[in-house]
Amino acid sequence: MASPQKKLQGLVAATITPMTENGEINFSVIGQYVDYLVKEQGVKNIFVNGTTGEGLSLSISERRLVAEEWVTRGKNKLDQVVIHVGALSLKESQELAQHAAEIGADGIAVIAPFFLKPWTKDVLINFLKEVAAAAPALPFYYYHIPALTGVKIRAEELLNGIQDKIPTFQGLKFSDTDLLDFGQCVDQNRQQQFAFLFGVDEQLLSALVMGATGAVGSTYNYLGKKTNQMLEAFERKDFSLALNYQFCIQRFINFVVKLENFSELKVSKSQGLLL
Ligand SMILES: CC(=O)N[C@H](C=O)[C@@H](O)[C@H](O)[C@H](O)CO
Numbered sequence: 001m002a003s004p005q006k007k008l009q010g011l012v013a014a015t016i017t018p019m020t021e022n023g024e025i026n027f028s029v030i031g032q033y034v035d036y037l038v039k040e041q042g043v044k045n046i047f048v049n050g051t052t053g054e055g056l057s058l059s060i061s062e063r064r065l066v067a068e069e070w071v072t073r074g075k076n077k078l079d080q081v082v083i084h085v086g087a088l089s090l091k092e093s094q095e096l097a098q099h100a101a102e103i104g105a106d107g108i109a110v111i112a113p114f115f116l117k118p119w120t121k122d123v124l125i126n127f128l129k130e131v132a133a134a135a136p137a138l139p140f141y142y143y144h145i146p147a148l149t150g151v152k153i154r155a156e157e158l159l160n161g162i163q164d165k166i167p168t169f170q171g172l173k174f175s176d177t178d179l180l181d182f183g184q185c186v187d188q189n190r191q192q193q194f195a196f197l198f199g200v201d202e203q204l205l206s207a208l209v210m211g212a213t214g215a216v217g218s219t220y221n222y223l224g225k226k227t228n229q230m231l232e233a234f235e236r237k238d239f240s241l242a243l244n245y246q247f248c249i250q251r252f253i254n255f256v257v258k259l260e261n262f263s264e265l266k267v268s269k270s271q272g273l274l275l
């Protein structure tokens, strides 16, 4: 069973998967990448093989090797390494979950299957449950990203009673702008020790007000330090300073949104960018 004292909090960088010009994974820079995150950005948690890491575009054997390298390089340097193990095939997802446990990862996260989609909450829960059961000692996070999966089952609905089905359930990574849904996830689970990790970096301050306990995002690779300053200001209840930091972050993201050449990277104006 997941240990609550190891609660995932603060910033989690969704790592980019470094590649060589030939399209091979460039394992040789991952050690430096870890040091850069810790020393330059003050970020000590990572989320591997997610959206930013293009996990769904890698082969299963590449995903295993990437996960292994991050865990190895992060040893004694990072607090937590969470591996995204979602896949269309339940068997592949289970294989990756079991592998994450074997290599000593700190948690696994799973998105909803996105081609033949689960049509009800129960169908989705059953899929997640089977994956979680393949790594019964690892904390499990549901990765809610409806703009990319097309699975619109509300997170609030999914969380209702989830620990009865998935005892290792430890939190939610919420990559959507629906703060009603997010707020209700927090409000209805106050008795639990869940991690509520927000995934739309340009709106993190609003999510902190709603009770986010941390954040997973692409921009924490390079705006980690700035975002940590925002978190500290929020913690001190200096909301006007926190807002200044959020606006600064927004100006950067807005600049990228407006770059026409980046339009093909755009998921949707309101759902966040692949930065
Ligand atoms: C769709 C996507 O990749 N979202 C990322 C994580 O969930 C975010 O970190 C965004 O890249 C960021 O919020 C910028 O829009």
Ligand SMILES: CC(=O)C(=O)O
Pocket: 014, 015, 047, 049, 050, 051, 052, 053, 199, 216, 217, 218
């Ligand atoms: C942002 C994020 O969490 C991801 O890239 O998966």
